[in-house]
Amino acid sequence: MNPPSSPSAQAVSGTRYARITGTGSHLPPRRLSNADMAALLAERGLETSDEWIVERTGIRARHFAADGVNASDLALPAAQAALQAAGRTADDVDLIIVATSTPDMVFPSTACILQHKLGANGCAAFDLQAVCSGFVYALTVADSMIRAGAAKCALVVGAEVFSRILDFNDRTTCVLFGDGAGAVVLEASSEPGILATDLHADGKHVGILCVPGTVSGGSVLGDPLLKMDGQAVFKLAVGVLESAARTVLEKAGRTEADLDWLIPHQANIRIMQGTAKKLKMPLDKLVVTVDEHGNTSAASVPLALDSAVRSGRVKRGDTVMLEGVGGGFTWGAVLLDF
Known part of the structure; x- marks a missing residue:
């Protein structure tokens, strides 16, 4: 992937937009299938199975980081891959x-x-915490800063080691999550990239x-x-994801028919398919990685995006909807022309 224009060129370009010019991702090597998880839980006297997990979630495997591997260690190769794809250093x-x-x-x-670790010393750098909506939030912030002229070339990363905070005595939650990182390079451009964004939170749902x-x-x-109260999360997620999707379409002057791809937070295949159906999208336009990655929280959307780009599904010129929903309770959507 090459950037649509040089960042420095934007000083004389007129309207300033932000466009994704490169994507990258990284998964830790240790892959645990549902059978592996069942064996792990059996050691604790808990029962589960591949059939039980797949039926309820669509998850077949996830990746766990080794001891001593942190979020920044997963973020580094994802960021380097995104920079390479963008033709940037x-x-x-x-x-x-x-x-x-x-x-x-x-x-x-x-x-x-x-x-x-990257050697990018001197630029602004900070974390953003919105749990599973984190990447959508972070992309929105970077878009705003680029449009405002506060940045020209942003590296936006989602990175998680959720295996460190799982309760392996609770089979309803520990089988859901995995570790990983995804990244994009977002650059100033004279051509529209990110078309519209929509962010929300409702703190009364903190406990779910x-x-x-x-x-x-x-x-x-x-x-x-x-x-996690899985039932409460499920009920809330389907409604807010549809609402955010329709809001960004309206802001951008687009309709469901304009969408080429839907890349939602990869938490549960039933939530994802339910959102696609509400938007009248065929399921073959739904990018799914939850089966192999599990729920990687803030990393899930950029992981899925990079997978779709590198497999040749998402191409330049495609209109893509990104969506996140997570603890807080937070949710949001980004509509973009790739």
């Missing part, structure tokens, strides 16, 4: 945003740690998906493992 980057709920440290940000713990005085207070 770390020296070209003037903004780094990492969406993550599983940072390397309390502080500094994972974005600053990634910045050092959360990790209710914190660090204080050198100890963990509360419970540091993921808790």
